[in-house]
Amino acid sequence: MTAALLGFLALLRALERPVPRRWALYALTVPFMGWSHLVALTVLVAHLAAVLDARRRSVRHVLGPWLIAAGGGLALVVPLVVLARTQAQQIAWNTPAWNDIAAMPYMLFRSPVATAVVLGGAVVALVAASRRRRGNEPAPGPDSGHGPDSGPGPGPGPDDGLRTRLTPLALWALAPFLLTVVTARWLHLFLDRYLLFTVPAWILLATVGIHRLTARPRVVRRVAAAFVVVIAAFVPFDRSAVTRNTPREPDYHSVAVRVLADQRPGDGIAYTHRLKPRRALDFELREGPRPKDVLLHDTPQQRADYEAGECQDPRPCAAGYQRIWLVSAGRSKDPFSGMGQLKSRLLREEFRTVRTADFANVRLLLLERGP
CATH class of the missing domain: 1.10.1240 (Methyltransferase, Methionine Synthase (B12-binding Domains); Chain A, domain 1)
Structure with missing residues (x-):
């Protein structure tokens, strides 16, 4: 932006x-x-x-x-x-549907009220520019500041100026949206966070539209009353309502705190494949000593992908580890269900669970190699 x-x-x-x-x-x-x-x-x-x-x-x-x-x-x-x-395959997963396109305005502003205000103001501005272009409003008079004595060169009148000033703003707001939609099947670039740089254009358009409304006090009063009603109905006034995690978000931070506090030299760590725990713990454990990733074979950097590659045969990779922390994300009763069959069988047969800690949408198990 x-x-x-x-x-x-x-x-x-x-x-x-x-x-x-x-x-x-x-x-x-x-x-x-x-x-x-x-x-x-x-x-x-x-x-x-x-x-x-x-x-x-x-x-x-x-x-x-x-x-x-x-x-x-x-x-x-x-x-x-x-x-x-x-690295183009990193975003090949992004194939938007019609509901994603319809939800884009809300995804940019993350608030029903903000979305209504910004889009409403932008529509008013574009409609006003369209009407002036058709000549529905009177042409500027001799005192408009664009007469023959106003300066060098044939400057445009206000009826033309509004349209020409808004055209680049409208293209700034809409062209990225349209281009990424049309090419989504091949380039996979239609995503709300990729289009955040269009937000200033929408706000500038809305500012012009709201300024146009101020010339009509009756309309302003009606619109303001409608906004008050909408805000009262939809804005969350409880602080916890806007600061809590999303309902299915795993509490990986608490998992990392527990691992850092209770780890021993030589410990390993392993992950199920639900909700990307490896990526999250790589971030949360980024400082200080940490358990070694037992099943890691290829790093995401080596694969030019978001996901790491794991050992096909887990036994040689897990050899020599007496303790392994298993991070199991999700709400499944079986903490091993999100792993491949060979990995799950190895951890079940050669290790025993000595400690379990449950956090929001994620479970941490401490496994020790059995006798």
């Missing part, structure tokens, strides 16, 4: 005064957008619209410098694109 905001601001400054120093500053923001997330580069569609609008308003020598600045910035992103091609 920061990179997208800085890029758009730098572009506006360059269009106001198209000198090399400002174009160079804009060029520096382009790779920051691409490096933060490749999807953010779709905002260049909105940038092109702003450049073409400036050119139409007789701002000379902007298209060529923009192409050079944007192209130079994109060249610095090419190595990342080449590297990312080797």
